[in-house]
Amino acid sequence: MREPLRERLFGLGLWLLLCLPVLLKSDPDDGGSWTGVAVGVALLGGCVAVSRRWPLVPVAVVVAVSLASAPELFTPSYSLALIAFGYLAGRRQEQTRAALWLFGTVAAAGLLLTVATHSSLGQWFALLLTLALAVVAPWLVGRYVRQYDRLVRSGWELADRMEREQAAVADRERLRERSRIAGDMHDSLGHDLALIAIRAGALEVDPGLGPAQQHAAGELRRAAADATARLRDIIGVLREDDAGAPTTPSGETVEELVSRARASGLSVSLAPAPVPTLPGMSGLALHRVVQEGLTNAAKHAPGAAVSVAVTGDGPNVRVRVASGPGSTAPAGLASGGTGLVGLDERVRLAGGSLAHRGAGDGGFVLEAVLPRNPPAPLPAAPTSARELDRARREVRRGLARAIWIPLALLGALGLLMAGVAVWTQAQSYLEPEDYAGLRIGRSLKEITDDAEDWPARPLDGPPRRTPAEPPGMDECRYYRSTMLAAIPVYRLCFVDGHLADKAKVP
Template identity: 70%
Template sequence: MRERLFDLGLWLLLCVPVLLRSDPADGGSWTQVAVGVAVLGGCVAVSRRWPLLPLAVTVAVSLPATLELFTPSYSLALVAFGYLAGRRQEQSRGAWWLFGAVAAVGLVLTRFTGTSLGPWFTLLLAIALAVVAPWLIGRYVRQYDRLVRSGWELADRMEREQAAVADRERLRERSRIAGDMHDSLGHDLALIAVRAGALEVDPALGPDQQHAAGELRRAAADATERLRDVIGVLREDHTAPPTTPPAETLPALLARAHASGLPITLTGAPVPNLPGMPGRALHRVVQEALTNAAKHAPGAPITVTVEVEEPGDTVRVRVANGPAGDFSRGPAGGPGSDTDTPRGPAGGTGAPRGANPPGRSAGTSHATATGTGLVGLDERVRLAGGSLDHGASPDGGFVLTATVPRRAPVAAPAAAPTSARELDRARREVRRDLVRAIWIPIALLVALTALVGAVAVWTQSRSYLEPDNYARLLVGRPYADLSDDLPDHPLPTAPPGLPPEPSSADECRYYRSTVFAAVPVYRLCFTDGRLVSKDRLG
């Protein structure tokens, strides 16, 4: 409804000049009024679907009236349809083709009708001011509206993205908490199982106490499995690890594990205490390696080797455990009696061996039982700027090697979001259209002025009579003998303010005595084809 009211108002406004200039009382006719009103109505009706068609029709109606194009009846329509074409047309190539076609048709009509180039220059000026300039303004308004819409769409999209980011952050934080629970609680439960296993085979305890220790060990193992299942539900794939430093240092972690009964041997350089992401990654790698060794190869010796590469920017930690033992009963519930299970290798405090189910080696146990553990460790180490290697050792054990830098890598700057790039592109287009709306009309006016000046100089030079040639003209000679010394074209009319022509002359011709000045001029009068007088006037 709003668009229809706008089109109706535009049609009524454009009909006003037609009614005023085509009034029968003012020399017009009602036929002209009816045709003009009908043409403008049709142009307004199709202007939304075909924006260039009304402009072409208005030009076609104006050219028969005058080659200068600028008519009182349709000048307002030219400006209005030029603006609407720029405002509604998506592509600009068709408009430029139309402007060029109008200029070419005007030149052809000028030569066809035998008129001078003056009306064609006026036509070019009318196209530049009444059509091209409004069209460029319409293009600028279109791009500005697009920029405003892009801004509002960007704001709405940012609000939705912020809500989505908040939801993702909540889920990611839950996943991080789940990862920490798996790493820390799983490690602690594994150590509890190791201690309970040692108590289960301690001969100083009675059968009831050993049975209770076995129940405790099995409960800890079952809790570890249930924890892993629950964490697997909460965990999100490719979750970035927390960047806060661990609360427990790596030396404290090794000491606590050794005190729990794990047969750990530390070799190489002193254990470093790295800050930030490298320290967190190294702590988690060692913690996961000890947890898996205690769970899948209980009683197997564990060797932790620390290497600091020169010049001291990289730290490598290698955790290797031997294969699981073959005792008849282990803390994982293997077959055997409750009382005859021998003690582990840690001097009476280690966990009993034989935890691996029959037919599965310690090396494959790590790879299959950890699920996404190794994948998560690899991602954690990668984000810290290091690398992770793991695999079975030749003796049937398992080796986990982590290499991390002493300092966390500098994060690369985030790329600009797509919405920001779209908004920046829209702004550049608006600026370009604004510049075009300013400099293109100016450039057209400058070019048109230069063209008019060049044509004027060329035209005037064709009617310029040189003084030497004027001196050679003799009164009484026929025109045929004088034509070689005369220019190709005389002036079309006599300049104002000159004396009257001789009454006895049949014809007088005027030539410029200078190229640029209108006066003085040479006047040559002829009677019966002979020169009867020559004068320099003005």
């Protein structure tokens, strides 16, 4: 309720302020009437009431009332209302096309009114000047203030958005860390548990052990299988589908990884030695490809021979892990189905590609191509900075329009006035030969009929400091004697429609 109350108080104050010139300048003491005062106060109240919903309606109403009072549009009673409603229209109106149409209509209506009342074009020029300074200029200032408020509001919105994005980034980092933990558990613990199960399975069928030792080895194998299943469940909770590739905390090399698998009883061959080293994400992805290949071979093809080959191929390194057909996997070993999916994501983020397929002899082949120099991550697009810069550009354009549009209107008005002045001079120019041929006593009709190019119209009045007219004359007309100078002029005075005096006056 606070904002509507503030708006009502503002509207009441604006109405009282705009009514003050009407009360002072439209009362009977200034040539007006109390009826005119009442009508003006009521119209201003209605304009203030609708100015927020229809900002251009008050401008149109006040312009119409001003034109009815003064064709030049400038009235002491409503000039303040023109300025105030012009500013509010620019401040509150979103689109500019309707305002431009209104300004053009006012200019055209002023021209039609000038022609209809047979007034001089100077009256229309005064209307255009009043329109530019009292309506258009405040409207442009209101537009600029609107753009500036939008910039400030955009700044606060961007600040609030950045805070929310920062909180969201923190949440994503926590989720990504959980995903890294899940990947580490799958990569390291899953691999180790698979090797433990292989060793326990070998001990379980070893004829050199007694029944008690074989039974204990079987329990160890089943415990490893159960731990692998529980690990899969934990990974299902922690791993996220859209999480980034986890990193490998272990700093062991591919040779150390193969040696550890060989010591666990897995038949592994590595060629060539030493293995090419790769930096950054490519090196981590290489280690993971070999680790996943050995883990899958130990789980799904126990007893099969595994070959690991890492070869250089120009800017890339190709790694291939192939396992032959083995005996049936021990019962209880579970497969989560996420190892190859996570591995493919890690290889992709490193800039490489992963492929896996079954071999013709019943084995399995895992291949990956990794770049020696992984691509740099793309920088985040500065969305907030772009939006703020766009808002600043809009404010600068609004300020520029608030400056150059009134200047352009004044320049165009000056050119128009200069053109009309030249045209008026041409219409009021009397040729020296025609002036010399004038005879006293002739009627105006005879004079205009005999002249080849008589001026279309005389001057509006005598120039300043012109000598007094001869006494007893009914009418005196003034014509220009030169095209470019205002003086001297020709003066023709008539009595009963006949030429009674002619003179060239300075």
